[in-house]
Amino acid sequence: MNINIKAATAALLATATFLMAQPAIAEVYAQNPNLGNTPMEGTATFEAFGGKEGLVKIMDDFMIGLVADPRTKPFFDNNKQTFIKAMLVEQMCELMNGGCKYPGRDMKASHANMKVNREGFNALVEQFQFAMDKHNVPFSAQNKLLAKLAPMYREIETTTGDAVPPVFPKAE
Template identity: 55%
Template sequence: MKTLLSISFALLLAAGPLAAQDAAVSAEEQAILAEEARLEAEEAASAAPMNDPTAPNPAPAHPELRPVLDQFGGEAGLTKLMDTFMAGLIADPRTGPFFANSDQVRVKRQLVEQFCVILGGDCTYTGRDMKSSHRDMQIGRGDFNALVEVLQVAMNEHDVPFAAQNKLLAKLAPMHREIVNK
């Protein structure tokens, strides 16, 4: 019996440091998991749109314009249009500096969403309002006009009828109040 107690005691002593080591690893793992959770929450918060409550809706739906969306080729047509539009924005020396270091894939996706909603499509706009999006960009009236010119060239390249172009531009034009900030 004394031998059995000695063996049990020896096992407990041997297990003691291992149990303490396991507890330390567990605490370390918990710290890592907590840090990962904090980083994920921070990333999610930065990805969430930051909206200015005083800014107008950047994508007001106009269901009456659904036929105009069809003239743009629907959401697929808008996606192709945005590829051409972004290439034009980058190539134009007046607008290129504003887009060269942007997340162009995200910008194109959000423009497709925005135009689609405005034209009465079944899309959801996931971007920020125009005031928040352009706050620190120092955009002048000439910069805004240059962007519109590049958009018109892209729409012409995609054979969007002139009347359809004007209907979209009429909905976008008032946004200059939130975009032009210089």
């Protein structure tokens, strides 16, 4: 082809603009400052998860997967499981605009007594995908929720070194 200098210049400009565009984060979470992200509009995704009933079942299997996975086991094999599952149901429900109110702490505070790295964060996402798959949540609905959760790595991850699990007594 004949090199199209105009197109190339436009591309260069577009790249430069892209580079200079600042992340539009730091939105004020009007509904709930502890939620970690803004809730969705509409309830289609919430319905795809089977509502709150569906979320409860998903979180039960999610927790089983988290304890079975050696990467996440140290964080979840303790007596907080029931509490964590209940918190996750409320948080996911509110994020999906399902009419709930997450009563828990923000993501920074709730992970303050441990150190989470990227391997741990990704392992948790993977186990969450397995649990959603098991309950036949459509892939696109999964990704709509994951898009709300993924940015929370900025608050949850506190190390690029070794993970440090919280110290809680084992489950009864």
